[in-house]
Amino acid sequence: MLYSVIVAVTKESLIMKEIRRNTKQQQIILEELRKLTSHPSASDLYQIVRKRVSRISLGTVYRNLQLLSKNGTIRKLDMAGREARFDGRPDSHYHIFCSKCGKIGDLNESPIVITGSVLKEADGWKILKHRIDFIGVCPECWNSFDTNNV
Amino acid sequence: MLYSVIVAVTKESLIMKEIRRNTKQQQIILEELRKLTSHPSASDLYQIVRKRVSRISLGTVYRNLQLLSKNGTIRKLDMAGREARFDGRPDSHYHIFCSKCGKIGDLNESPIVITGSVLKEADGWKILKHRIDFIGVCPECWNSFDTNNV
């Protein structure tokens, strides 16, 4: 039997949070993701987790990352380019993408302050939430300009 | 010979804007994209452009969309995992994604006011720009809740 808990009821639908079986694979995937601040892709994580669960398959990594991000335990980062990247940090924070090397960083200071009335509606759309990302140059890439370029 | 124009010189690199051959294919792809507010995918656009250039290939559509978005003529909207969508509107504006049907809308009113000092640097990163997207429910989906659901 599949147990479920109702987390919230909206006009749109019931949002369920599934309580799943606690597998060694899922536990280790989450554990390894939480050790990293590098926002790894599914296959990065596969390579890492493989060292602890040698027979794990890439499909299992994908399945678990999907489930974990659906229930809000981890975050899937969009706009990461080709492959999705994952963030094990549960707290809300901004991300910055290095336009030179593609690295993704967590921003601890808030570079933008949002004030003013945040509308609930615009052009007929109901606004549920918003997302802010930054694009910039990481410290390493910036330093290499200084030393190697003009 | 490939002509190039230097658009800007940054510490990082020369940013070139290529002046390319003016092909019928590119012209029509851009024309059709600009007729739409639906933010079509490459293959949506391929189906449309096909009606005017019957022998065009999907590869050509991809190649031109890539070139046009690289030089800033159009905008590529990417959400990790899903297929990229394109926006022919050249002016800066926000996008909102319908969490029910996936539709993408342009926001004409600014739902968020950004104030406060916008930092140039955070956690050692140089910030070049930022991006804000909204997630919500489009007018059509919202109306169908009212009439079809409790």
Next chain:
DNA sequence: CTCATTGCAAATGATTTGCAAGAAA
């Protein structure tokens, strides 16, 4: 026991690429 989850491999979907022929400049 049950049935969700796994490993494996094959399937899918989106995007890219090699190459010879075609078309701008």
Next chain:
DNA sequence: TTTCTTGCAAATCATTTGCAATGAG
């Protein structure tokens, strides 16, 4: 004429899925 661009098909890359075997509860 030169060489960028196209059409076509095959290749690649990320992700998903079917299925029989496995393992958590």
